[in-house]
Amino acid sequence: MIRIAPALLLALVAPALAQSAASPAISVDTLKDVTRELSSDAYEGRAPTGPAEARTVSYIVRRMQAAGLRPGNHGAWTQAVPMVEITARDVQPFTLTGGRIPVTMAYGAEMVAATYRVTPQISLSNSPVVFVGYGITAPEKGWDDYAGIDVRGKTVVILVNDPDWRTMTREGPFEGRAMTWYGRWPYKFENAARHGAAAAIIVHDTEPAAYPWAVVQSSWTGAQHELDQPGGHLDQSSVIGWMQLAKARELFASAGQDFDRLSAAAAQRGFRAVPLGVQLSTGFGNTIRRSVSQNVIGVLPGTTTPDDYVLYTAHWDHLGHCQPVPGPHGVDGICNGALDNASGVAALIALAEAHSRAGPAQRSLLFMAVTAEESGLLGSRYYAEHPLYPLGRTVGGVNMDGLNVIGRARDFVVTGAGKSEIEDLALPFIRAQGRRVSPEPNPERGGYYRSDHFSFAKAGVPMLDGGSGEDLVAGGAAAGHAAAEDYVAHRYHKPQDEYDPRWDWAGAVEDLNVYYRLGRRLADTPGLWPNWYPAAEFRAVRDRSRTAAR
Structure with a gap:
């Protein structure tokens, strides 16, 4: 069970619940279109520095621009990440x-x-x-x-x-x-x-x-x-x-x-x-082969405290061409990465659209599609080591790595629960949907250390990484667990991770509502700086960066 900081609850639960009725319109069409496009064979599995990177980056930029964002690197849409292959x-x-x-x-x-x-x-x-x-x-x-x-x-x-x-x-x-x-x-x-x-x-x-x-x-x-x-x-x-x-x-x-x-x-x-x-x-x-890959960054500038930043991240890369397997149309050697993580980039764009429609928040909102997550979190690591905006002024945010496409869930799982106050801030929005927080079903998989929020955590910035649990509204925990295990066994990092028009996006939309409201709460509450719990390994670096920022 997640620990709840009493001070945070007193200050934030009531306004958070009051705001929960104002549900943003998360576009399912955007989720489908972006996921289907980025996971098509035309993108060749989105290997960083590969033949389709330029096409991938160009598409994400076009979608960010259409969503109402501005270039996030001081007039440019990308941050160069020097890579060696x-x-x-x-x-x-x-x-x-x-x-x-x-x-x-x-x-x-x-x-x-x-x-x-x-x-x-x-x-x-x-x-x-x-x-x-x-x-x-x-x-x-x-x-x-x-x-x-x-x-x-x-x-x-x-x-x-x-x-x-x-x-x-x-x-x-x-x-x-x-x-x-x-x-x-x-x-x-x-x-x-x-x-x-x-x-x-x-x-x-x-x-x-x-x-x-x-x-x-x-x-x-x-x-x-x-x-x-x-x-x-x-x-x-x-x-x-x-x-x-x-x-x-x-x-x-x-x-x-x-x-x-x-x-x-x-x-x-x-x-x-x-x-x-x-x-x-x-x-x-x-x-x-030495080359340069790109992080793609868009910003929705804040109104009253634009030099404070709330961050949404998702990695755009996948494995490119990989071990071929027999498929319905012959041998398939492209790891398309539909769920992992074209769906996360789709979420990034859908959230950008929702925040843009709602208008600017008091703090700036950053939307970052990072490269080379599959190669060891390299794109997010590079940003954390070469930030475009001070990490001491980065409030926190949400990382998205694979959406729920199997239907609504009765529960929500926080990856690596018990580390930071940002979990407490998310809790009212989860409960407002009638959902409970469940422990990680497979903590032995080390999910907390396997996606881009970890790069920011090491630099002191608390990020929420979590989503639908396994207790599905249709089928219960048994159905959810079976679906999760089936994905790991048969599609994860394989050519079979392809877009399926039969996917049920209702659970993803509920999760995105939580991400939206959490981001909005962080962005519309100047002075709110969630920290790590005292025993967390990232508390000291956060304290140092915040002291320097002040």
């Missing part, structure tokens, strides 16, 4: 020697490999392999999987998620079932690099990863993107990648170890890394 070629199998029998892992089917390093060739020869459990260094929790081991120049094998992911409650050193930042793959690769590992390989397991191997395969084969920064990321590991669970078991058996026993030991405080006595060899070439 690294495409591995001729990837050699993982060859592991020194055990009872050699173990080989084939690229794509059994392992994937890539690099952040901007270099034409990667070669790894006989790198000693060390099992480092969950690969976590968390001094505040008394946890260090790298204690007592030097992994410089070595290959580390890492378990996905957190040590307590099997706990069905939220209790535990790493918040129990809920994934923390320590459980996310970007953290694990970053931490391995900090410890000097030459290679970092995560063991894929569908339940704690929250997606099947096919998602890893489609996401980690082909072009990989990073921000183009000085130094070429040469401080990162030479090889990063994943291996199938079955191959990990085979590897550990060859090393004379029991994978399940060591995995259980790794979930306990005090675990110490285990050298496996085997060596890894692999290599590949890299095709390197």
Whole structure:
């Protein structure tokens, strides 16, 4: 249950409820048109810096302009995001020697490999392999999987998620079932690099990863993107990648170890890394292409306090061309990303239309379609590191990543609940629709760390990320859960994520009403600055930025 700040309720619940009757007209036609257009094959899956980026950006700009927004980058519609694309070629199998029998892992089917390093060739020869459990260094929790081991120049094998992911409650050193930042793959690769590992390989397991191997395969084969920064990321590991669970078991058996026993030991405080006595060899070439992608930004300037900003975000990118699958019209190799996240961009445009029709608010409203979310939140990260408007004057906002297209829900789920006061501000608008707030059904998936609000959170700006729960008006929780699981298993990050004219947009409209009213409340209440709860990891940076702004 979300904690409610009494001061916020006293000041805001009554006016919020009074305003709830004035429902904005969210255009379902806009939601359909934008989603259908951006997810058509003409946009080739909207890969950042890909052949269809210019078409994508141009379409979003036209829709923002038609919605009544002004260019958001001081007269321009876009913010340039310098990118480097690294495409591995001729990837050699993982060859592991020194055990009872050699173990080989084939690229794509059994392992994937890539690099952040901007270099034409990667070669790894006989790198000693060390099992480092969950690969976590968390001094505040008394946890260090790298204690007592030097992994410089070595290959580390890492378990996905957190040590307590099997706990069905939220209790535990790493918040129990809920994934923390320590459980996310970007953290694990970053931490391995900090410890000097030459290679970092995560063991894929569908339940704690929250997606099947096919998602890893489609996401980690082909072009990989990073921000183009000085130094070429040469401080990162030479090889990063994943291996199938079955191959990990085979590897550990060859090393004379029991994978399940060591995995259980790794979930306990005090675990110490285990050298496996085997060596890894692999290599590949890299095709390197530097380019510039674009964040698209529109603004509805405020009237009385235009230098305060309320933010709506959605990422426009998807995977582009990906692993082909048989389809009704032949083999389909385009990951169109209809739900993820053409629908979020459609929501951005529909909200811009609604706010524009209502007229300017007291504070300025920013509408931002960011690039390269699928590549590690790069577009939002770049904005957070190079803001066009001071983050200390950015009040907060809403991030949208996939709409509800399966019908109205009786509940609303806040991703990563319990972190900021912006959740309290949204609560009256949710309840005004007769809905309740439910816990995340799958907190182990780490949703809070997987979309663009996280980039802003790290910079101190509280953003709401949430939407319809699984308790559908038609069919109840069972139907909602089945639909969610079906999407993850059969469409997420696959060519099957395509626009469907049979979608039911009623639930999306209800969610957008919450987003609209929350944004309007933030924008029409000068002096209101939602903060993080005192124990939240982002409170200190918010306090610093607000102090500097004042």
